Amino acid sequence: SKKISGNAASWWKYAYNGVLEQRVRPYTWRYIEQHRKNFKKYCNMYKQTLLKPTDTELKLDLQQSEDVLSITDIIIARELAKVELLKDDVDRVQINERETPWWHHGGSKRFKDLEIVTGKGRGIWAQLSPLEKNKLFDAIGYIENYPSSEKPKQYIEHKINFTLANCSLSLLKRGHEVLVLTLAQFLASLETRPAANAYKISTRVESFVLEGVSPEHDLVPVI
Structure with a gap:
């Protein structure tokens, strides 16, 4: 390093080269063309590492390109x-919806993230090529995307839910309560399955209290 005093020309040249490298040369056509080649090469190479995650030599080349x-x-x-x-292989990429932390600049926001599915995480169907899938369709007589009028037996056509937070019923005799029924968080559900010619009714209650009047004319729990 040189002292500033007495070396003004050297420092001016240093500043000139710094501005040239940072502000001028990056915007020349030759630099842009070379940068585009490097960027495209790295993009293609990274795509190959996603397809071959265990290729050590490919990873070394990728690090050099960085x-x-x-x-x-x-x-x-x-x-x-x-x-x-x-675009090339939709089964190899999984789209996950994530949310930024609440402390992130601008508040919490949802965004989509692309995650590569490795060979171990893929099913047999996902590993078949389109040609292999078509051969399998022909063998079993299946027509892809053919509209089916039949619904599976597990198909639920209608589902009705009924919720009652709190309910109290009283039986009065001459203005006095002789029987009191109290329900809390009563839930009822009705499901219809036309294909199976069946329906399902389910109920649930968190609290069920039945009180009756005692000989002393006080309400005491019966159930």
Whole structure:
């Protein structure tokens, strides 16, 4: 390093080169063209690492490509690779909806995140190619996307829920309560399954109290 005093020309040259590298050269056509090639190369290479996560040599090449890109370029390239992979093989990418923390700038917001599904997490059907799927359809006589008029027996066509928070019924005799029934959180549900020609009724109550009058004319619990 040189002292500022007595080396004005060297420091001016240093400042000039700094401005040139940061403000001018990044916007020349040659630099933009080279940056575009590096970005596209990294994007394609990252896509390959998603498909082959155990390839060590590919990961080393990926790290070398990161040396010529900024952290912003790397993040954008990785997300772009996931989007392109989603178009090429929809079964390999899972779309998850997440929520930013409440302390995040601008408050809590929901966003969609793309997650790669590895081979272990994929089912047999997802690993079949379109040609293999069509061969399987022909073998079993299945027509994809064919509208079916029959509904499965488990299909619930109607479901009706009834909720009663609190209820009290009193039986009076000459203006005095002789029997009091109290219900709390009474729930009832009705489900209809036309395909199975069946219906289901379910009820639940959290509290059921029946009180009757005693010989001393006081209400005492009966149930």
